[in-house]
Amino acid sequence: MPLIDYIPAQTNIHFMRLRHWTFPFSAALSIIAVVLFATYGFNLGIDFRGGTLIEAQTSQQAADIGALREHLTDLDVGDVQIQEFGSPRDVLIRVGAFGATDEAQQAIITKVRDVLGAEYTVRRVETVGPSVSGELVRQSILALVLGAVAVLAYLWFRFEWQFAVGAIVTTMHDIFVTLMIYSAFGIDFDLTSIAAILTIMGYSLNDTVVVYDRIREMLRRYKKLPLPELLDIAVNATFSRTIIVSTTTFFATLALYFFGGEVLRGFSLAMTVGVVIGTYSTIFVAAPILIHLGLRSSTVAGPAKSEPEAVLGVDEAAKLSEVEAEVAEQPVAPVPPKTAGKGSKGGKRPPARPAKA
Amino acid sequence: MLHFSRLKTTAILLTIAVGFLFALPNVLPPSALAYLPSWLASSRVTLGLDLQGGSHILLEVDGSALRKERTEQVRDEIRRVLRDQKIGYSNLALRDTSVSLRLRDPADTQKAVAELRKLAAPVTNALFGNSSGEMDLLVSSGSDGAVTVQLSEAGLNARMRSAVEQSIEIIRRRIDQLGTVEPNIQRQGLDRILVQVPGLQDPQRLKNLLGQTAKLSFRMVDQSMSPQQALEGRPPPESEVLQGQDGQPYLVEKQVRVSGEDLVDAQPGFDQNTREPIVSFRFNNNGARRFAATTQDAVGRPFAIVLDNQVISAPVIREPILGGSGQISGAFTVQQANDLAILLRAGALPAPLKVVEERTVGPSLGADSIHAGKVAAYVATALVAVFMVAVYGLFGLFALVALAVHIVLMFSLQSVLGATLTMPGIAGVVLTIGMAVDSNVVIFERMRDEAREGRSAISAIDKGFVNALGTILDANVTSLATAVILFLMGGSGPVRGFAVTYILGLLTTMFTAYTLTRLMIAYWVKWRRPAKLPI
Secondary structure (H helix, E strand, C coil): CCCCCCCCCCCCCCCCCCHHHHHHHHHHHHHHHHHHHHHCCCEECHHHHCEEEEEEEECCCCCCHHHHHHHHHHCCCCCEEEEEECEEEEEEEEEECCCCCHHHHHHHHHHHHHHHCCCEEEEEEEEECHHHHHHHHHHHHHHHHHHHHHHHHHHHHHCCHHHHHHHHHHHHHHHHHHHHHHHHHCCEECHHHHHHHHHHHHHHHHHHHHHHHHHHHHHHHCCCCCHHHHHHHHHHHHHHHHHHHHHHHHHHHHHHHHHCCHHHHHHHHHHHHHHHHHHHHHHHHHHHHHHHCCCCHHHCCCCCCCCCCECCCHHHHHHHHHHHHHHCCCCECCCCCCCCCHHHCCCCCCCCCCCCC | CCCCCHHHHHHHHHHHHHHHHHHHHHCCCHHHHCCCCHHHHCCCCEECHHHHCEEEEEEEECHHHHHHHHHHHHHHHHHHHHHHCCCCEEEEEEECCEEEEEECCHHHHHHHHHHHHCCCCEEECCCCCCEEEEECEEEEECCCCEEEEEECHHHHHHHHHHHHHHHHHHHHHHHHHHCCCCCEEEEECCCEEEEEEECCCCHHHHHHHHHCCCCEEEEEECCCCCHHHHHHCCCCCCEEEEEECCCCEEEEECCCCEEHHHEEEEEEEECCCCCCEEEEEEECHHHHHHHHHHHHHCCCCEEEEEECCEEEECCECCCCCCCCEEEECCCCCHHHHHHHHHHHHHCCCCCCEEEEEEEEECHHHHHHHHHHHHHHHHHHHHHHHHHHHHHHCHHHHHHHHHHHHHHHHHHHHHHHHCCEECHHHHHHHHHHHHHHHHHHHHHHHHHHHHHHCCCCHHHHHHHHHHHHHHHHHHHHHHHHHHHHHHHHHCCCCHHHHHHHHHHHHHHHHHHHHHHHHHHHHHHHHHHHCCCCCCC
16 A cells, blocks of 8 residues: 555646636746847857867865966957856866857867866866857757657647647747746756757657547547536546656656756756646646637547446546536446456446436 | 466566666676676677767868869869970969969960860769769860869869768878777768767877878978068969978978878887987888989988978988988977877878867766766655655555666667767666656556546556556657657767667656566456555
8 A cells, every 4th residue: 555645646626717827827937938038048058159168177175266267368268257167176167159260269278278287187178169059059940840840740640730739839838938947047058958958848748648648538538528627627637647757757857956967957957947847837738728729529530439438437427417417418337346357358338327426 | 458478478577687688787897797798798888978088079171171272283283284285374373163274375275175174084973983974174265265174063072072081091090099999980971070089088189180181291492582581572483481390481392302192101219319209201112212312412402391381390401311211300299209100100181170079078077977877866766766655555666666677678778779878868867767657657547547437456457557558658759759859960969868868768668667567567466356456
């Protein structure tokens, strides 16, 4: 038996009613995100901007960043940024490209190395020339667009178009919020960030698809049930799964953030935020938006799932009682326990009496 | 879905056992590996350069230098042909990739065009080795004796291709001389070369070795005027001013007497008198003959040893050098002499290379990254384990066994496929630890639903597996799609490593959820015959 049962096995929350609050909230978040992009922009890493990055560790107790800054500014190699990186002994030096040629960048590395001298060990050097950074920008944009197109195509193929559009809107929402984190905190936006965004895209969709799957299944079973109520039932039915998986994934990203090292810190922060926002949007954006996309049970084609009998849980039945008249024609029955054993596959159970609340 | 034939059970357990076997070499100490058969011992995860330390350098062949050099070469050939044929011309000029001139007598046009066309060679197709029918030079003429020789795009591309091939060969020779382990050198696109060298202590030296064209030539010093005069006025047309290593300008003839191509050997050493580091070299027959002829004519005059348009030294010829060997001294350090010898032995690059991307990680940072990744993985596993057992009890434990097998399988697949584990790859591993339980959670929750709908425990368990399958496939296909795109676009860098572990992770979680978890639960059901769903 479970040691703790603090996650309610069954919830009955009116998520759809909450959309009057959550839609404006999400819209506001997205607008703030766009405003941030326009004003603050992104702290583009050298992958996309070109330039040089040097990570060094001092043999002393702590790096004297002030002195280093002075020496490096004297070099007159353009825009130089120095920051502590992870521990007081580590520094990260960034030298902007400013249209520098590839040869000039190599010269910069040599100059910076000379300044660092014997007191510092150079632990990492990254240089991206202007031609390569331009290509990386194009490639990354292409990757994001292709990712969105591939997923859209798959969803369109597997689901009705409303689901595909809903999933894309939800994913865009999540990506905007994640990008907002990058913009607001000034996290280096580089190739790893593209990986983070595509992963959040995959995660958010994964989460959304599980709920959509259930919604579609319910649409086939209860053709007359008003959509908002049906959505509530579906979201509640998948609620504990959504929460549990989000929690374990959240644990993983949190572990990465605190223990995964300085190089991955930006990535794991974005992932952590992405997991939280992806979970929120699955419940509060992906499902309710279907109401506004004009989804009707009649639009869901196909057979009513493989099993002919429709079995409703007690609570679902209770929920249904409000619209009992419409669903009376549906065979709704709690199956008496222990009648169906291992051999239940393929075996049809007799239609039972309609449930009474 | 709870029935497993004996064959199926065996197959599943065998798959997992093989997975464990191939993951095993990763945790064994190197001493134990010696006892394993080689096919198994080599089954280890390849660490990316960001984890083991090393340099990733992307070089670009300088196309404009290659074009310029080829155009100048064509100009010199045109000059030679017209001189040999005694055809008078003027206004010989270079324009980007064409050479134009004006014949003194327009009546010579036909003859000149015919002779110049002989210079053109058919372009060979690199893929099939046959001729594509295109020529590398296109000769055209105007009405008043104007002749233009245009270098064709196909010819230039073919030259670029062979320059890259040649460069790769020379880079390999140069790096081999450093005595480091297994460099990876490969072509990328039309004009780029990717060099990955693991575990290098001094990346600066590597870049110095790669960055030099190492074109060596022996030329005469032009003494008709001083270098200062040449710099201020106009140098003689057949000479040019080059910088010396000592900072002095030298006026040097353009004509190359002997070139580095005729070297057969170069070794670092010490001058017997001054104890200075030097590089001694030996010419082949052709070089020796020409060197002898040059030095015989010019006793008492200085000649210049020029490396990549820089004068290394300009000694005065004291006596004819007939033996075909000599030495270069130029105030070298021991390492400089060493590197110059390496460069001369490996040969000159057909065109200059420039570093367009570099990512170098020191070994200590790599070790730190591995350590941080391990800690993050342990913490994530512990948190997920406690949580899963707290929520699902016994079934949570089953899910954890599946999670453990998933991690092992991921590493064995990674080892067998020879995929590279990078720092973002470790992030992918940790991330899948959190997401690995997803399939199990979907199944368990489905079981709860089915039980709530009134099914018996066993029926609910069975239906849980059946009904969750579609959901799990749908959900994972979308994640896989984004991961595959990441893999395809990730190039050769660390991001691709992330995509690899992420893809492998998604596949192994689906596998373990539908085989191992199901198998464990099936045997548990058989054993306990539960009346009530334990979750």
